[in-house]
Amino acid sequence: MASRTQLLILSLGRRLSQQVKASVLAVQDYVLLTARGLAALVTPPRYQRELVTQMDSIGVQSLSIVVLTGMFTGMVLALQSAASLDAFGARPYVGRLVCISMVRELGPVLTALMVTGRVGSGMAAELGSMVVTQQIDALRVLGSDPVRKLVAPRLGAALIMVPLLTVISDTVGIFGGSLISIFNLKLSWEFYWRSVGNAMVINDLVMGFVKPLAFGLILSSVGCYMGLNTTGGTQGVGLSTTRSVVVASVTILSSDFFITKVLLILFPVA
């Protein structure tokens, strides 16, 4: 009986160690792929046409969802903060609160999550389909480096477009907050925008720019990694797509905490 228990523990231990080893190897592969993709961005040959196509796919085609998300987030933020600030007679600070929340936190995170859902999953599905239909093998046989041809343009496009989309989302969100402040909270237009202008300092802009850069890199690299590691035919493509959204979203949210922590140390709030 004791030997059976020992065998069970041994087998569980072995399985656990295999899982840990597989996870460590996956992280190593992911880091290597991302590093190679970034290196391919700055060394020739570069695929400019692919980069423009991806910028269109990630940026232009995500514009509508990012604008809608930003607008409604800013509006609801103004409504919610007014309800809380009224208790302290601080309704005039709504503009300041909406601005800081959008630029420092909600704009970057929500934009990244929306783009992950729309584009990160698409990257995983597209590259996954290319893997299962042997198109990646065909690329290699025909003399192309899949990392240079497929991964680098996606990373580059995400690094350029996610910060731009975030700026648009922030702007639209603050504008949405102004609409609620004027028509619902009866604050004046000038007062709201002066409050926004006074609230914004360089530290906010740094945080609002660094985060989308990091999130853009995460969502595109996870999408590419999951896609290129697809196995198991069309069923595997579906699995990679789901995984890429889950992993990228969780990584974005958890990295948000650490980036905030580091940036608050480097650029403390006055």
Place this chain on the structure above:
Amino acid sequence: MRETIRAVLGLTPRPAPAPPEPPPGFRDPDEPIISFRDVHLSFDRPILQGVSFDLAPGTTKVILGGSGSGKTTILRLILGLLKPDAGSIHVDGADVGHMAEEDLRPVRMKLGMVFQEGALFDSLTVGENVGYRLVEDGNVSEAEVEARVREMLGFVGLAPFYGRMPSELSGGQRRRVAFARALVARPQIMLYDEATTGLDPITSTTITDLIVKVRDLDGVTSILVTHQLRDAFNVARTFMARENGEFVPKVVEDLSTLEGTEFMMLRQGVVEFKGTPHELQTSEDPYIKEFLS
């Protein structure tokens, strides 16, 4: 002095320097263009176990075997898409089993591959697919690329399909486009991975005739991986003959007179048979007999 110190410390003498390696791609004209020596490969189970064979320039090797026997793996090893666990693989003198990915490009330029389902790039037109390698090479002008692509599409009988998307093509047309894409850079060696699987007999014959044409008219060395016996024997027994100024396919009825084509049969990663089509057909091996029946 150094020798004395090494002797005192019990160190083994440094081995003599290895003879200089021939430059990549160097091959003696008498040597085979493709050579496998005791190649082993395993993933979660053994895929290839001690596979050895040679392929002389201008000849054809037909690799037969059931699903999962390791046929496609051999092609992937030749292309350097996989690395063997043990053994050596030489393609035109280059040791592809031990070459880095970035060094494989010159070797791959000598190879043309027709993938099982064509593996055409969905986002590119038929013309762009066929001309992909030439554009990627960067040394060919746009006009020349178009001329070569149109020539190749004409060769496979799909000249009017230049601007179509792969999604608009039938299975047989996709294979023919894949064929044109593989041929456009005029490779020395053509690899066919189940090029006729899933096609109707008439379309299969069109594909096998193309394989024969490339072999007989351009002297291209070929490896054909298939489990379709009919198509394998078609390739072996068909040859191109000139008739009224045109090349037409002719069939040799007597298999014992055939030359230039060797059959190899794999069974669970092991070479079960190597020989001529006639030797295969007359084999007394129970597995081969069952496979052929």
